[in-house]
Amino acid sequence: MPQTRFMLAVSCTALLSGALVLAEPQFQRQVPTVRVPNIRVPSIATPRVDVPTVPRGAMQSIAMPVMSAELMQAHLEASVRGLDYLPGRVLVKFKAGAGSADQARALSVLGGDRAVSDVERFGDLTIVKDSSGVDPRELAARLRQQPEIEYAQPDYLLELHSTPNDPSYAARQWNLSLLNMPRAWDIAQGGATDIIVAVVDTGITMLPPQLLEVKTWDGAAIVTHQLQVGHSPDFTPGRFVLSRDFTISTTAPPSNVIDTDGHGTHVGGTIGQDTNNGLALAGIAYNVRIMPLKACRGYWDIQFAMSAAGTPGRPPAGTTTGCPSSATSAAIRFAADNGARVLNYSIGGDSPNPVVLDAMRYAVSKGVFIAMSNGNDFEDGNPTKYPASYGPTIDGAMAVASVNRALGRSYYSSTGSWTEIAAPGGDSRQGNTIWQTSIRSSDASTALFFPRFDRYDERGFQGTSMASPHVAGLAALLMSRGHTDPALVEALIKETAQDLGSPGQDDSFGHGMIQPFRALFGRGVRR
């Protein structure tokens, strides 16, 4: 018996020793090493950045594409009448299985001998053009009654969610410090070059410095003008991919994109302007590729289109930017079909917009994460904003509210149950805005006759338009780290948000302010 016990003990010991030896390799597994370079945030003291001047004679001028006269007229009429939609246009989605005859029957309710060919199609959307002068809202209501139609709506003009603001202080990129971006960059190093971020906005000029031939109004006549354009020196041209201008055409958008407003360049700068290059300011995902998709026209786009159409004079006073739903939804679908993984949409309006909702659902289903601005109308009745209010219904799309430097709600930031997350968007009443490189404001002033879009300054903007690209930039970094499911990206951003305001999710901040470092770094066992 003692011998048996002894043998048992020896066996147990041998087994345990074997287990130790066998188990050892599993604890030695190698986890990919993270390189930790010293990221140097570039100096923010440079107030003005000029593209090197290229002599006019050295450049070959090409014609600048402009929107059609018909579209230009619609924009002008909307401006004059103060409409939030383009007159004479209704966006329609037919139900699946509705054939040509069915579609013709449905459209016949508009009256007249309307042919189905009086339409423009892109994706599964149809733009029905109507010259009867009937309010598109009424036309859309009639069409919605038809059994062949899934939805119909006016071509709403969405607005950009930002307000330019003059700088009055020195600490310009407080927003990136607030987000502890240098530490986040130690993990993600500006993201990966195979990640494409689409910026649906007023465009980001992607052309090298050159002259474009445009018609414009010189105060007395329509003249041909050599317009100076050029990309921001803080965007390496090779980082732009598949740029398109959907303000000119939703079906055949030209690839030359010129930002004549500055909003798109500013938003794109926050997402990922060149960083650690000793120039100007920093962007969040400074290694990813940018897809500039122009879907919002500015004042000068209208001017050039007017002059090209032979319409003398200037756009009416008050003409600002506008983003047709048709253009923005076409841009969203284009991004989804052409490899974008993240999309920023700093645009919104007050009317339900199933066209944009559909496009967003389509994009997310194709693996695109969408960040969208929450709206700037808190002090203007705080209406429900679209498409922001669709955010909670789409896993992989987030509505972004704005916080100021003191982590309070920016005074303008819309609130509502749809708010999902918050990011710095500036607050001029608190003395802080978001600084990025954009076209020089004096060069694009509507007081000029001959603007130019080739010189850049650091400019301070505020708005949920500025908050949203922070989230898009973070999403791009997360995608670069292998989190490619849009719903997962949203979940990671929410999970690591810093709770602000009332405990838990609230209408002002959603889940709280993004924490890029925590989202990228994760948590350990105890910290």
Next chain:
Amino acid sequence: MRASLAIPVVLAVLAVGPAAQAQQPVTHVAASVVPQTKPAAPQTKPAAPQKPKTPPPRRGLRVFGAAEIEYLTATDTFDAVSDLPVLIGYGGGVELENLIRRLFVRLSITAGAINAEHGLVVDGSFVPTGVPFDIGMRTVEFGGGWRFGRATKSFYAGAGLTLRKFTEKTDGFPEEDVAESHNGYYANAGFDFRVAPKFFVGLEGFYRKVDAGEGTALMRDFNESDLGGAGARILFAFKVK
């Protein structure tokens, strides 16, 4: 003669109980209680049989080295960060034996490490972030126990206090490092046997409970708070004295 020697030994063993069996050299017991070969002076009545005296076992000192494998109680947390909720530790200690009869006290120190990966918990699932870190656990235990059996082979059981220092280190992110100490207790049971005159090999099972609170990270997310575990340990002991 042989029979007369055996009877008092049996009596002594019965009186002392099984605890004494393992250690008591038979010859000592015999020497102390064996009747004189010469009868004592005549007495009016026969002397009552003397209660056999068992000398206390000799106090001793052992030093030992140990290797242990511990299945951590915070299974979800450690399973997430390292694929297997197991800590392998090495260390050693000293043991004072036979302080009071078969009572021993032990002080041991072990340390183990785990290569881990940071992550986040989303909807109850762990999502790794690809940022590696090292977990370290240094454990100091002080306690005691009782041995059963003989000097060459004995079983023992014990319990005591545990002090566990827990660390997390991430290269390049010192501000994220963690160094905490938590108290708890342990219980163990095992056996050892002599393989050479002063050399013992033992195998024991143990259970540690070290309540660390939920913390602010993955243990909180997984609703776990115990940094202890259960495991087995192999000991190589050398009897110094």
